[in-house]
Amino acid sequence: MTNVRRARVDDLPEVVALIAEHAVYEKADPPAKGLAERLGPLLFGEPEPRLIGLVAELREGGPLVGYATCSAEVSTWDGEEYLHMDCLYLRDGHRGLGIGELLMDAVRGEARRLGLGQVQWQTPVWNDGAIRFYGRIGATSKDKRRFFLPVR
Template identity: 30%
Template sequence: MKKTIAQVKDLHIKEATEEDIPIILQFIKELAEHEGLLHEVKANEDLLAEHLFGENPKARVIFGCVNDEPIAFALYFFNFSTFEGKPGVYLEDLYVKPSHRGKGVGTILLSYLAHLALQIGGGRLEWCVLTWNTKARAFYESIGAKPQDRIILNRVEGNKLMDLASTFRRLSVQD
């Protein structure tokens, strides 16, 4: 049975403010726990304050709220497609509290981000999903998302990130 937006009574979207940092961190930890990755969370309130609400914010957060209580969150940022020559929206994380799943909350948050992408003249809304998360994958496909099997996400982090950066520093000193 397909869920409709009407199934979420009194849901509204709220843009996060600096006062919401503890709630954002709580959602990040709940998502990480759900994914079995709580041990990987390094985010803290100071980092979130700097990178979400500081002088040069790197990402934004919205909440899905019922009766002014956040029941879901999405963290996103703007990206750019060189092939399309247009900006887009990249969804880093989407999390709906378990008691509110299956009621259309995720669809509403994604539709908000799709609307936002079009408002900025964008051509894409993109995100990644864990390979084992078959329920999320099925949900995303049900709203028209197409898995991209021609690309593989690559990541450099930790010591390897520092090593790669030191290569640049070493090469730029030799000029």
């Protein structure tokens, strides 16, 4: 039975491996060296981590097959906080098994825990499987483009 839970410090190497797979899946550059060292304090900082990490394992203590990360953000237009889901990824062969819904349920649970009324995220326009999945769980979308501006 699939288990979804908060990531633990000892999951970090496996989470970083999932992130690298996710980058390949999204046709992106691989994560820069030292990701675990940068990500650890964000996921496990005190008193409350900046980034919430959720992982899916096929059985308790089994290998990780997916992850989701999210953090509270602010909508200027709404004048309210929302939960921004930065990543949701399932390893090849584990999609279409209901694990994505379990991760999304856990993300919603984190939003409720934080008293937030909405979750927002994005996905590549070519990711038809994800778009169908998000529509099936009741999500709606808006067309926008994401920009990146280096500051270093």
